[in-house]
Amino acid sequence: MTEVQPYVEIQTPQGVEDELVTEELILNLGPQHPSTHGVLRLVLRLHGERIVECLPVMGYLHRGLEKIYENRTYEGGIRYADQADYVAVMLNEWAYALATEACAEIEVPRRAEFLRTIVGELSRASAHLVWLGTYLLDLGATTPILWCFRDREQILDMFEEICGSRFNHNYYRPGGLLYDFPPGLLSKLERFIDRWEKNIDEYRELIEGNEIFLERTVGIGVFDSKTAIAYGIGGPMLRATGVPHDLRVDRPYSIYPELKSMKPVTAQDGDAFSRYQVRLGEMKLVVALVRECLDKLPGGPVRARVGHVFKAKPNEVYFPIEGAKGEIGYYMISKGGPNPFRAKMRGASFCNLQLLPTLLRGRLVADAIAILGSIDIVLGEVDR
Amino acid sequence: MSPPGVLVPGPFGIDPLVWVVLRLLIAVLLVVGLIFNGALLQILMERKLQAWAQDRVGPYHVGPWGLLQTFADALKLIGKEDVRSRFTDAAFFLTAPAITFTPMVAAWVVIPFAPGVQGIDINIGLLYLSSLGAMGVLGIVIAGWASNNKYSLIGGLRSAGQLISYEVPQILSLVTVVLLAGSLQLTKIATAQPGLQLNLFILPAAFLTYFIAALAETNRTPFDLPEAESELVAGYLTEYSGMRWGTFLALTEYGNVTIVSSIMTTLWLGGWNGPLVDQAPILGVLWFTLKVYVIIVAFMWIRLTLPRFRIDQLMNFCWKVLIPLTLTNLFVTATLKVALPAPWDLIAIGILNWGLVAAFIVLIPRLQRRRLERLRERLRTERERTLAPTA
Numbered sequence: 215m216t217e218v219q220p221y222v223e224i225q226t227p228q229g230v231e232d233e234l235v236t237e238e239l240i241l242n243l244g245p246q247h248p249s250t251h252g253v254l255r256l257v258l259r260l261h262g263e264r265i266v267e268c269l270p271v272m273g274y275l276h277r278g279l280e281k282i283y284e285n286r287t288y289e290g291g292i293r294y295a296d297q298a299d300y301v302a303v304m305l306n307e308w309a310y311a312l313a314t315e316a317c318a319e320i321e322v323p324r325r326a327e328f329l330r331t332i333v334g335e336l337s338r339a340s341a342h343l344v345w346l347g348t349y350l351l352d353l354g355a356t357t358p359i360l361w362c363f364r365d366r367e368q369i370l371d372m373f374e375e376i377c378g379s380r381f382n383h384n385y386y387r388p389g390g391l392l393y394d395f396p397p398g399l400l401s402k403l404e405r406f407i408d409r410w411e412k413n414i415d416e417y418r419e420l421i422e423g424n425e426i427f428l429e430r431t432v433g434i435g436v437f438d439s440k441t442a443i444a445y446g447i448g449g450p451m452l453r454a455t456g457v458p459h460d461l462r463v464d465r466p467y468s469i470y471p472e473l474k475s476m477k478p479v480t481a482q483d484g485d486a487f488s489r490y491q492v493r494l495g496e497m498k499l500v501v502a503l504v505r506e507c508l509d510k511l512p513g514g515p516v517r518a519r520v521g522h523v524f525k526a527k528p529n530e531v532y533f534p535i536e537g538a539k540g541e542i543g544y545y546m547i548s549k550g551g552p553n554p555f556r557a558k559m560r561g562a563s564f565c566n567l568q569l570l571p572t573l574l575r576g577r578l579v580a581d582a583i584a585i586l587g588s589i590d591i592v593l594g595e596v597d598r
Numbered sequence: 599m600s601p602p603g604v605l606v607p608g609p610f611g612i613d614p615l616v617w618v619v620l621r622l623l624i625a626v627l628l629v630v631g632l633i634f635n636g637a638l639l640q641i642l643m644e645r646k647l648q649a650w651a652q653d654r655v656g657p658y659h660v661g662p663w664g665l666l667q668t669f670a671d672a673l674k675l676i677g678k679e680d681v682r683s684r685f686t687d688a689a690f691f692l693t694a695p696a697i698t699f700t701p702m703v704a705a706w707v708v709i710p711f712a713p714g715v716q717g718i719d720i721n722i723g724l725l726y727l728s729s730l731g732a733m734g735v736l737g738i739v740i741a742g743w744a745s746n747n748k749y750s751l752i753g754g755l756r757s758a759g760q761l762i763s764y765e766v767p768q769i770l771s772l773v774t775v776v777l778l779a780g781s782l783q784l785t786k787i788a789t790a791q792p793g794l795q796l797n798l799f800i801l802p803a804a805f806l807t808y809f810i811a812a813l814a815e816t817n818r819t820p821f822d823l824p825e826a827e828s829e830l831v832a833g834y835l836t837e838y839s840g841m842r843w844g845t846f847l848a849l850t851e852y853g854n855v856t857i858v859s860s861i862m863t864t865l866w867l868g869g870w871n872g873p874l875v876d877q878a879p880i881l882g883v884l885w886f887t888l889k890v891y892v893i894i895v896a897f898m899w900i901r902l903t904l905p906r907f908r909i910d911q912l913m914n915f916c917w918k919v920l921i922p923l924t925l926t927n928l929f930v931t932a933t934l935k936v937a938l939p940a941p942w943d944l945i946a947i948g949i950l951n952w953g954l955v956a957a958f959i960v961l962i963p964r965l966q967r968r969r970l971e972r973l974r975e976r977l978r979t980e981r982e983r984t985l986a987p988t989a
Contacts, residue, residue: 241748247831263752263909354819354906360652425966426820426905433973483977579752580908583829 238266241579245274249352249583252593254567258574258582265582268574270567275597283557287523288314288388291557296382298559299595301344302538304337304373307386310557312467313533313544314388317554318526325514326390327469332403332507333376333385339410339500340369341538342493345590349490350421352587353430358421365413368406375399388524390517404508411501418494431486435573435585438484446565449540450492451589455484461536472510475502486588493590523552537562539590563595629706637852638668644898651902672848678840683746686837690744695838695845698737701730702853709860710784712870712882723784724776727861728769731815734854735761738834741846745837753833756823756909760814763916764821768811770924774804774931775865778947788869798866800944801931803954805866807924809896812858814916816851819901823909859893860886867893919962927954 243256250256253274259266279298283291295310296303308330315322322330343366347359370380375396377385385392421427439455452459460478462470470476479495481488526548534543540562549555566589573585612620642657642665649656657664682691708723710716720726735758742754775797779787791797798805814821823833830836835846863869867889870882907915934946 239748249829263756350905354822355904356648356819357652357902360654364653420903424904425963426907426911428970429911429966430905430908432970433977436977483974485974485977578908578910580823580829584908 243582245271250586251348251591254591254593254596256570256582256586258579260579263578263580265574265577265579268571268582270570272567272593272596275593277598279598280556280558283554285553287552288318288526288554289522291554292386292388293382293384295559296384297594298561298598299341299537299539299542299563299592300381301592302337302341303381303383304333304385305341305535305537305542307383308334309533309535309537309542309559310544311386311388312535313531313546313557314526314554316531316533317529317546317548318388318524319529320389320520321518322390323515323518324469324512325394326516326518328507328511329391329395329516330386331469331473332504333373333383335500335503335507336369336372338538339497340366342497342500343369345493345538346417346421346490349587349590350427352583353427355421355427358417361413361417361420365410368410372399372403372406375402387517387520389520390515392517394516400508400511403504407501407504407508411498414494414497414501421490428487430584431490431588433483434486434577434581435588436483436485437569437573441569441572442484445569447540447562447569448565449537449562450479450489450496451540451566453478453480454488454492456480456482461534461541465534467533467535469507473503473506475499475506486584489588489590525550525552526554534560539563539566539592539595541565542595559598561595561598563591563593564598567591567596625707626703629703632706633703633849633853633856634672636856637848638672640852640855640894641671641848642668643895644901647895647898648902672844675841675844675848680842681839683837685746687744687746690740691837692842694737694741694744695842695850696737697740698734698850699845699853701733702850702857705730705857708784709857710788710864710869711886712875713785713879716785719783719785721781721783724772724782724787724861724865727784727857728765728772731768731854731857732761732765734850741838742834745834747837749830749832749836750834753823753830753836756830757817757834759909760817760821760823760912763913764811764814764920767807767916767920767924768815770921770928771804771808771811772861772865774801774924774928777928777931777935778944784864784869788864788871791868791871793871795944796866796868800948801866801927801951803923803927803951803958804931805862806955806958807920807927808862808865810920811916812862813897813900814912816854816858816897818851818855818897820904820907821912822906823912855894855897856890859890859897862893863889923954923958927951 239260241258241260243258244250245253245255255271255274257269257271259268277297279294282294286294291314292307292310295306298306311330314320343362347362347366350358373383373385374380376399377383377392437455439452439457442452442455442457448459448461458478458480461467462476463478477499479492479499481491481495528550529548530546532543532545534541541560542562543560545556545558545560546554547556570586570589573589574582577585645667646656646664657667660667660670682688705727707718708716708720708726710719738757738761739754742750742752742757745751745754775787776782778797778800779790781787781790813819817823835843838846863886870879870886872881872885875882875885930950931947934950935943937943938946
């Protein structure tokens with residue numbers, strides 16, 4: 215068992231007087247717990263209901279993905295990239311495919327870039343939907359999760375039509391995509407986007423108009439941009455502190471420079487509510503981006519002429535993209551063989567989780583859940 | 599209705615001594631049947647309502663339209679093994695469900711379903727109900743302690759704090775009604791509201807505060823902290839399974855919801871009063887049940903809309919908002935009742951009560967938004983200060 219640090223001074227948050235000194239309680243939150251979003255274990259030292267110290271213990275979902283990549287061909291690794299962040303699957307594949315393409319210097323057809331953007335953005339939408347639903351469930355509201363999953367189901371249905379699988383899609387390929395979209399899917403997608411845009415406003419009405427939700431999220435789990443940058447946090451977490459940093463704009467890849475609706479969504483306060491605002495704003499952004507992609511969609515092949523097994527020249531690249539939870543990227547080393555010599559993944563959830571002990575110190579147990587939920591981790595990406 | 603302790607001959611010439619035992623048996627079976635069926639019905643209702651609000655179908659496999667789903671669930675619970683982990687405190691762990699269940703059953707004795715359809719019409723009915731309502735917390739605390747589980751312990755102690763705090767506004771709201779009716783006897787309070795002269799129209803503020811406190815008393819969302827699933831796994835219920843869990847959660851929770859709804863019906867909605875009750879008193883049962891279920895549906899509606907409070911916010915809300923509001927209401931009602939002659943006092947009390955309700959609905963969200971706005975303002979300035987380049 216991991217040792218808990220002997221003593222940390224209790225920080226009482228403003229507005230709460232806590233004079234009574236009682237015996238400390240060590241609470242083992244997880245790995246089987248309804249709200250740790252997977253198999254995360256938090257060892258909490260409690261002082262009443264107040265957290266003195268938090269120690270995240272992880273590794274329960276470690277599957278050795280990075281080692282597996284070394285034994286698979288470049289194309290064969292895509293299927294394992296799926297399992298890192300298993301709620302934003304397409305984005306993982308995209309990061310892996312882009313790193314591979316940069317390593318092996320493969321050109322991607324233009325239509326494939328557009329389709330990649332569409333499915334990638336839909337995947338981001340599905341990740342944010344999972345986050346919104348489970349977060350509200352963590353706060354005790356039961357209805358939003360079912361609304362969110364209702365809409366996510368439709369995204370997954372479309373993914374199933376596209377690539378035959380609902381969860382581990384295995385759709386991207388080095389040099390393009392596995393298939394083109396099936397006939398009729400584009401009109402279905404347009405209809406979905408129209409419907410879903412209205413539903414986003416519905417979530418907003420249900421959630422934001424609620425005093426209890428505001429009470430639970432405003433001013434909870436606050437950190438500033440300086441801390442965020444120091445911890446290597448990107449994505450919605452960083453944008454919620456007011457920094458308009460988005461890799462789709464700042465280090466553009468694929469067709470993002472051509473898309474006019476691509477503007478980073480930011481919020482100002484760096485608390486749980488700001489993170490909620492950013493993620494809801496990103497759902498709207500997904501709607502705009504997918505619409506624009508559908509308008510500009512060119513024809514042509516969806517895959518470059520690359521074999522299933524190919525060799526890359528000795529090379530070393532790092533390719534980051536904007537994942538659903540922050541920067542995800544692959545550091546890929548090739549020594550000339552048909553499989554990567556090393557493929558290191560940078561997971562956004564892992565960086566986000568580092569911040570948790572700092573955010574939890576001095577807060578209540580109920581806040582622990584609210585804060586853990588708001589930083590949005592997926593254990594598949596943390597443990598890999 | 600005969601006073602208690604007096605032997606009366608039963609119907610069909612049954613011996614008085616036998617009738618006493620028989621009557622008790624029938625009454626207990628009736629009440630237990632009512633609670634069991636009520637709980638089954640309400641769970642099904644809740645699941646169906648929740649399903650509709652959440653854009654899904656809800657239970658529909660067992661029986662026509664899923665009507666037998668909860669019966670099947672109950673059978674499953676009864677058939678389950680009675681599991682107890684080794685380090686629990688056996689005596690207390692096993693009796694805790696009974697300790698919360700018994701006061702709930704006992705409370706049914708005084709509920710007036712219709713004129714004459716009541717276990718016993720005692721003149722301290724309301725006092726009896728509120729004291730039994732306060733006893734349920736004992737079982738919850740014992741369960742939390744005896745489970746030898748940290749989540750259960752936190753859940754049980756949270757529950758103690760919450761229930762004891764919300765007892766205060768609850769009883770203060772009841773007292774307001776008692777002031778108008780001039781009696782603690784439930785039938786008298788019900789008959790003191792003839793026609794449309796319901797206490798709901800005269801004392802809406804008391805109704806509102808009682809409703810909120812009742813949500814907290816019955817551990818319903820947004821006050822379901824003792825069994826807060828996302829934080830405490832299942833709170834004091836964590837170590838329980840099978841029918842012990844069923845007694846705790848299903849029977850006691852829904853039974854308590856029915857009881858507080860019955861209290862609200864009797865005190866604010868005129869009890870059994872309704873059209874045609876004078877001709878056929880048994881119709882009162884129908885009106886009473888309908889009113890009770892309207893309130894229960896409101897409880898369910900709230901559950902599927904709102905998230906959960908945090909423990910300190912819950913306590914703040916009770917002590918800083920509800921208790922001052924109920925105390926003001928009580929003070930105003932008492933003063934006006936003494937100061938003004940017969941018809942005018944009711945009108946004045948009504949106007950002031952509606953004013954209080956309006957103030958509550960308008961001011962609380964506004965004050966809260968302003969407070970949160972200030973909090974965000976402070977966060978912003980703090981951030982600017984920390985981000986400013988240090989010389």
